[in-house]
Amino acid sequence: MSVSVAYSARQTASCNAATGTIERLGVRIAYSKDEEIFGQEEPADLIYQVVSGAVRTSRLLSDGRRQIGDFYYPGDIFGLESGSEHRFSAEALRDSVILIVKRSALRGQDGAALERAIWEATTRELERTQEHLLLLGRKTACEKVACFLMDVVARCGGHGGELPMGRQDIADYLGLTIETVSRMLSQLQSTSMVEFDALRRFRVMNPQGMARLAA
Amino acid sequence: MSVSVAYSARQTASCNAATGTIERLGVRIAYSKDEEIFGQEEPADLIYQVVSGAVRTSRLLSDGRRQIGDFYYPGDIFGLESGSEHRFSAEALRDSVILIVKRSALRGQDGAALERAIWEATTRELERTQEHLLLLGRKTACEKVACFLMDVVARCGGHGGELPMGRQDIADYLGLTIETVSRMLSQLQSTSMVEFDALRRFRVMNPQGMARLAA
DNA sequence: CGATCGATTGATTCCAATCAACGTGAGTGG
DNA sequence: CCACTCACGTTGATTGGAATCAATCGATCG
Numbered sequence: 374m375s376v377s378v379a380y381s382a383r384q385t386a387s388c389n390a391a392t393g394t395i396e397r398l399g400v401r402i403a404y405s406k407d408e409e410i411f412g413q414e415e416p417a418d419l420i421y422q423v424v425s426g427a428v429r430t431s432r433l434l435s436d437g438r439r440q441i442g443d444f445y446y447p448g449d450i451f452g453l454e455s456g457s458e459h460r461f462s463a464e465a466l467r468d469s470v471i472l473i474v475k476r477s478a479l480r481g482q483d484g485a486a487l488e489r490a491i492w493e494a495t496t497r498e499l500e501r502t503q504e505h506l507l508l509l510g511r512k513t514a515c516e517k518v519a520c521f522l523m524d525v526v527a528r529c530g531g532h533g534g535e536l537p538m539g540r541q542d543i544a545d546y547l548g549l550t551i552e553t554v555s556r557m558l559s560q561l562q563s564t565s566m567v568e569f570d571a572l573r574r575f576r577v578m579n580p581q582g583m584a585r586l587a588a
Numbered sequence: 589m590s591v592s593v594a595y596s597a598r599q600t601a602s603c604n605a606a607t608g609t610i611e612r613l614g615v616r617i618a619y620s621k622d623e624e625i626f627g628q629e630e631p632a633d634l635i636y637q638v639v640s641g642a643v644r645t646s647r648l649l650s651d652g653r654r655q656i657g658d659f660y661y662p663g664d665i666f667g668l669e670s671g672s673e674h675r676f677s678a679e680a681l682r683d684s685v686i687l688i689v690k691r692s693a694l695r696g697q698d699g700a701a702l703e704r705a706i707w708e709a710t711t712r713e714l715e716r717t718q719e720h721l722l723l724l725g726r727k728t729a730c731e732k733v734a735c736f737l738m739d740v741v742a743r744c745g746g747h748g749g750e751l752p753m754g755r756q757d758i759a760d761y762l763g764l765t766i767e768t769v770s771r772m773l774s775q776l777q778s779t780s781m782v783e784f785d786a787l788r789r790f791r792v793m794n795p796q797g798m799a800r801l802a803a
Numbered sequence: 804c805g806a807t808c809g810a811t812t813g814a815t816t817c818c819a820a821t822c823a824a825c826g827t828g829a830g831t832g833g
Numbered sequence: 834c835c836a837c838t839c840a841c842g843t844t845g846a847t848t849g850g851a852a853t854c855a856a857t858c859g860a861t862c863g
Contacts, residue, residue: 434726435803456711460715492707495710495711495714496710498714499713499717500669500671500675502717503647503670503676504675509721509724509763511649513851514850514851539809540809552810552853558810559811729819754842755841764820765819765821766843767842767843768819787828787841787842
């Protein structure tokens with residue numbers, strides 16, 4: 374069941390400057406599927422890096438509506454969304470190992486490297502959030518799903534991808550319902566854009582077409 | 589026509605640490621209504637602060653659909669959305685004066701203050717963008733408009749506000765059409781939530797009700 | 804082998820978009 | 834001064850895309 378193999382390339386490729394430093398200063402903690410890593414409105418004095426597994430950040434409205442902020446894969450840093458208090462909670466999408474560091478470990482020469490890693494992760498986060506904004510505000514259901522799949526492909530490398538999250542998580546990420554996500558996936562398959570080997574494993578069959586849809 | 593009075597309080601209240609430094613290092617430039625301050629995909633080696641007037645950042649899809657990132661008022665810093673290249677363009681909502689500083693002015697003791705100002709502005713930007721995300725993904729048209737008005741009120745102080753942007757800008761900020769924005773504004777008036785003295789000037793009549801809608 | 808959970812598919816409803824007409828207010832020029 | 838224009842906003846009628854309601858399918862697990 375070691376799906377993490379699919380993402381192993383990223384682990385070394387991304388956040389290269391940070392990884393060494395964070396590993397030395399941080400502590401590893403294992404989380405099981407759906408376990409909360411941190412909660413909304415908790416103080417945000419720690420930063421987190423996915424070692425293995427996958428993570429989602431999410432925000433709940435009082436009546437239960439949910440928006441997912443982003444998904445994080447091995448090598449990704451998360452938990453730095455705000456100034457002092459978390460505005461999103463974070464949960465493990467499946468059994469995961471997370472490396473945790475105190476933000477205040479900004480002392481000594483390791484401090485500079487860590488600070489730089491935090492800065493890079495923050496600007497990357499902002500960039501992705503802005504892309505997400507455009508998707509939620511101005512894209513159709515079909516475009517949203519196509520964008521999502523292409524983003525997963527870009528993160529995995531190659532022409533296919535493995536989805537560590539369920540359909541409900543995808544729906545809450547895209548601002549859709551689970552039924553609409555399902556319908557769009559079916560439509561993309563019937564038009565030979567993608568092919569699903571299993572519920573969570575797919576390949577892109579028509580990259581140009583998908584790129585056009587992902588606009 | 590000096591509407592800027594309405595925002596004068598913010599100018600001194602926000603970004604206090606930054607304002608002094610940026611003023612010394614930067615240069616003031618005047619822009620007329622709808623003039624572009626920077627464009628999508630231009631290099632992002634400058635940062636900007638609104639002195640007077642107001643600014644919107646926006647992003648265009650190839651077919652003309654537009655998403656507005658945010659609106660900026662006197663005292664606000666903008667233009668630091670990304671690593672090296674702007675993903676949004678910025679235009680003046682009306683005649684405005686903007687203070688512009690090179691990012692690379694990070695030398696000497698002014699550098700530290702500027703760096704800190706940039707960091708604060710970036711985390712604030714991320715926070716607002718995440719709030720915006722939730723709004724676009726999971727709120728109804730009526731809730732979106734109520735949130736928008738309450739945000740303007742919060743930025744202005746007091747119980748009312750002046751809108752420096754037109755209905756189309758509001759629509760593109762909220763992921764709606766101009767007609768829907770207009771209808772929701774009418775609805776909020778007919779239910780005595782707000783009152784409009786003029787097209788762009790309003791007062792909140794039922795703060796609790798509005799807060800509930802803004803959820 | 805049922806039981807259960809997640810995903811798909813179908814039927815219908817509803818919210819917001821679209822299409823269209825009408826107001827309104829500021830600026831212009833006769 | 835008033836009629837005209839033009840941009841912007843509002844309101845109405847209808848459509849359409851995604852949500853909702855409901856049934857079925859499929860896989861995993863006791």
